[in-house]
Every structure is written in structure tokens, then in C-alpha cells.
Amino acid sequence: MKLSYRVLLWSVVLASSGTGLASASPAVDTLLEQYRQQGVTAFDAMAGQNFWVQKFNPSGAKQVRQCATCHTANPRNTGKHARTGKPIEPMAPTVNSKRLTEVKEIRKWLYRNCKWTVGRECTPQEKGNLLIWMQQL
Amino acid sequence: MKKIILVGGAVMLLLAAGFQIAWSNDEEGDYEGKGSLFKKTPDVAPVQNKTYVDECASCHMAYPPGLLPARSWQTLMDGLSNHFGDNAELDPATTAELSRYLVQNSADSSNYRRSKKIMRSLDNKAKPLRISGLPYIQNKHDEIPQHFIKANKQVGSLSNCIACHQGAEQGSFSERDIQIPGYGRWDD
Numbered sequence: 187m188k189l190s191y192r193v194l195l196w197s198v199v200l201a202s203s204g205t206g207l208a209s210a211s212p213a214v215d216t217l218l219e220q221y222r223q224q225g226v227t228a229f230d231a232m233a234g235q236n237f238w239v240q241k242f243n244p245s246g247a248k249q250v251r252q253c254a255t256c257h258t259a260n261p262r263n264t265g266k267h268a269r270t271g272k273p274i275e276p277m278a279p280t281v282n283s284k285r286l287t288e289v290k291e292i293r294k295w296l297y298r299n300c301k302w303t304v305g306r307e308c309t310p311q312e313k314g315n316l317l318i319w320m321q322q323l
Numbered sequence: 324m325k326k327i328i329l330v331g332g333a334v335m336l337l338l339a340a341g342f343q344i345a346w347s348n349d350e351e352g353d354y355e356g357k358g359s360l361f362k363k364t365p366d367v368a369p370v371q372n373k374t375y376v377d378e379c380a381s382c383h384m385a386y387p388p389g390l391l392p393a394r395s396w397q398t399l400m401d402g403l404s405n406h407f408g409d410n411a412e413l414d415p416a417t418t419a420e421l422s423r424y425l426v427q428n429s430a431d432s433s434n435y436r437r438s439k440k441i442m443r444s445l446d447n448k449a450k451p452l453r454i455s456g457l458p459y460i461q462n463k464h465d466e467i468p469q470h471f472i473k474a475n476k477q478v479g480s481l482s483n484c485i486a487c488h489q490g491a492e493q494g495s496f497s498e499r500d501i502q503i504p505g506y507g508r509w510d511d
Contacts, residue, residue: 270383
């Protein structure tokens, strides 16, 4: 491919990843729009990745908790429920096309799992960062 | 000639009786240890609600409703925000739908063999929230060495029925079908 085309292509990809336009899922788009309404100006995939492995110590937790605790550090992997051992299908939509397709499901799991992992609900910024990062994997 | 007819007739009668027993529509299942000749009879009603599987089997197996009394299921459904330490909250409509399913198919409403035995092992006041803590279940597993369960990474605890009872969600807990991961069949 001609260099200039490559440059153009990559700059589009990079620019759109910054604004969250890289997402191909209407469900994610809906949620990102909601987060914008709630005051978020830009989403950051790198911050999403860092949040995924950040260590939290919510009250009542016997051990440090991370998203990675159940989902592993890479959402392309099959995870395992920390308590029951039940396998958890990969989160990355590129590997598991059912993921991130239903607003209701995304909301439900972000609500429950942020509360368990972080000890509170995730902010719109944090949720948006996670979603755009996960879509790009 | 007469002998042949008599013997033949007797054999046919025996076969007919055999088929009767094998094909009988006894939903309570077979007697302890004896299998039905042609089909696996469930000991507990199989799980048959898609919402239940979708919502309640993300983190653990889909426990058949026939393993607990209605009062236990109701309490569990009323306390989803602290479901054994985890938040399992659902929207009100789904919570109501699942509560109905569980209560209607609970052990005290079931004619299935193990549901009845579970109820018999409980007094009226008991409201157990853990299937693994039921007296009936404890008794059934009291001969199993801990290294098959707790120390077994592929099992972990008695609440992971499906690890060894692969037919659990279909309501089948026959001893002959048990396969303990890492060890094989249960050899009494």
C-alpha cells in the first residue's frame, strides 16, 4: 500500500480510537453517548487497559481485587470465576462476538463487577475507557 | 411342540414384563443403584427455564430448583445484593419471574425422588440457603475423602455439583454416572 494511504489509514484509526469512534457496536455507541451526556469529553483506551489490571482493596475483600482476577489480564482469554471456578468466556468481541452487543447486559455487569472489584460503581469515564479498550483488542 | 409353545410363551411374557418395567413412565426414577434399562431417569426435575440459565448460571451451574424448598429460594431471591458475598442483583421484573419459577418448581412442590428425600431430611422450620449444607446432601457425600473435593482443583467444593455429576443440570445424580475429575468413576 502506498505510504501516504497507510499514513492516512493509521491516522484515521488513531484519531477515531481517541474519540471512541472505532467501536462497531451500537450498544457501545449508545453507552458512550450516555457517558458524553454525563460529562465525559474523551475516552482513553490506555487508561481502560490500566484500570483493568489496577489493584483494588474494597472493604470486606479478603484479597486484592482486579478485573483480571476473574477475566485474566487479557480479555481475549477465557477467564475463571474467582469463587466458583466456573469458566468465563472471553470478553473481547473480536474473540467472542456475543460480547458488548446488549446495553442491558453491559450495564448489569459493569454495575455488579465494579461494585465487587472497586467497591463502588465505575464512573462514566472509567466505563467508557474500558469499553473502547475492549473493542480494540 | 407343546413344550416349545409353552417355553416360547413364557419367554414372551418375561420379555413383556421386562419392557413394562423399562419403559414405565415413573417420573420418580429408579430405585437406589438400579438403572432403568433404556433411559436415564432424572432424580430431580431438570432445569428448564432459559432466563434462569442466562441469569443464574453465569457464575455457577444452574442448580435445579428441586434441590431447595420454596422458602429458601424466596429468601435467596430477596437477598441478591448479597448473594454469598457477591452482588447478583437483577431488575424487578426478572427477579419476580425467576422467583416464581424457583418457587413453583421447588423441592416441596416436586414428586421427584430426591426432592422428596431432601424435604424429608428437613424440619418445617429449617430454611437452608446452601444446597451443599442440606442434611441429605451431607449424608450422601460423607464417605468422600477431602482430596476428591476441596483439595481437588477441578472441583473445589461440594457446591460444584456439576464437576462430578455432569448431568446435574438435567436433574441426574445417579451414582453410577459420577466422574470425579482427575480420578475417574466413584468406586464404592
